[in-house]
Amino acid sequence: MKPRHFISLLDLTGDEFRRLIGRAVELKNNRDPEYQPLKGQVLAMIFEKSSTRTRISFEAGMSHFGGSALFLSPRDTQLGRGEPLRDSAKVISSMVDGIMLRTNKHETVTTFAEHSSVPVINGLTDEQHPCQLLADMQTYFECRGDIRGKTVTWIGDGNNMCHSYIHASTVLDFNLNIASPVGYEPEPSIVNAAGDRIRFFTSALAAARDADLVVTDVWASMGQEEEQKLREIAFADYQVNASVMNAAKADALFMHCLPAHRGEEVTADVIDGAQSVIFPEAENRLHAQKALLEFLMCDK
Numbered sequence: 115m116k117p118r119h120f121i122s123l124l125d126l127t128g129d130e131f132r133r134l135i136g137r138a139v140e141l142k143n144n145r146d147p148e149y150q151p152l153k154g155q156v157l158a159m160i161f162e163k164s165s166t167r168t169r170i171s172f173e174a175g176m177s178h179f180g181g182s183a184l185f186l187s188p189r190d191t192q193l194g195r196g197e198p199l200r201d202s203a204k205v206i207s208s209m210v211d212g213i214m215l216r217t218n219k220h221e222t223v224t225t226f227a228e229h230s231s232v233p234v235i236n237g238l239t240d241e242q243h244p245c246q247l248l249a250d251m252q253t254y255f256e257c258r259g260d261i262r263g264k265t266v267t268w269i270g271d272g273n274n275m276c277h278s279y280i281h282a283s284t285v286l287d288f289n290l291n292i293a294s295p296v297g298y299e300p301e302p303s304i305v306n307a308a309g310d311r312i313r314f315f316t317s318a319l320a321a322a323r324d325a326d327l328v329v330t331d332v333w334a335s336m337g338q339e340e341e342q343k344l345r346e347i348a349f350a351d352y353q354v355n356a357s358v359m360n361a362a363k364a365d366a367l368f369m370h371c372l373p374a375h376r377g378e379e380v381t382a383d384v385i386d387g388a389q390s391v392i393f394p395e396a397e398n399r400l401h402a403q404k405a406l407l408e409f410l411m412c413d414k
């Protein structure tokens with residue numbers, strides 16, 4: 115039987131997403147060291163790009179559940195020397211119980227999943243970052259209840275995080291306002307599939323009006339470092355600052371997947387202010403992914 119993968123949020127139904135959030139909250143609030151549903155299981159983690167939160171949360175999560183995680187980089191495996199992805203997927207999946215990948219190309223993860231005999235998890239690609247949305251949505255539900263029908267505002271790059279917010283709006287049924295500079299909008303195919311939940315704005319202030327949640331991300335993602343200077347100019351009017359937060363609802367939350375650049379995409383007073391939930395959001399990577407690992411790997 116084909117294993118269940120987690121490549122995109124669209125792999126989940128709304129019910130499954132809500133159940134994962136509920137389970138993540140349960141695991142967070144009632145940690146039982148005796149509960150080891152993945153005892154003896156191994157998660158291989160392949161990182162083509164850097165990571166703090168993703169690596170630590172998966173590694174700690176596997177360890178809490180009685181299993182272990184292997185950190186693998188293309189630099190010191192045959193992946194970096196051009197071993198075909200399909201061969202690598204077959205070989206690695208014959209030895210471990212799950213595989214998490216963080217890659218440049220999204221197709222690397224989908225190809226791996228096609229040839230893997232165990233669940234494959236997308237730990238970020240240039241196109242999507244679904245694991246981060248599990249944590250973001252857990253955080254919203256914990257602070258404010260169900261997000262159905264609420265308004266979320268995305269300010270900044272139409273990047274992997276923005277794409278996963280678009281997917282989340284479809285699966286969990288919320289409205290998403292997007293303000294991105296011209297030339298940095300999200301992929302039209304991803305936007306079009308989400309229908310009329312998505313609205314575009316040319317001003318950050320207008321996009322934030324009456325929002326329940328304001329979210330942003332770095333102006334230059336991993337792999338775009340050489341575009342930093344150009345992007346600083348293009349994104350200058352797309353900063354989340356006090357005026358933007360004042361346009362949102364009085365009880366609006368602020369989120370950022372981190373790492374953040376204070377003074378660029380967000381001002382220090384906002385990210386370190388009372389409406390910001392960035393640290394619970396980061397911690398929830400652990401709890402949400404434990405719920406995901408249990409969901410994908412427990413009933414193999």
Ligand code: CP
Pocket residue numbers: 164165166167168169238246371372373
């Ligand atoms: N937010 C996030 O994925 O962080 P890392 O790059 O540190 O894993």
Ligand code: NVA
Pocket residue numbers: 238243273274275331332334335336371372373
């Ligand atoms: N958009 C960012 C997210 C980092 C977690 C990047 O891809 O670098």
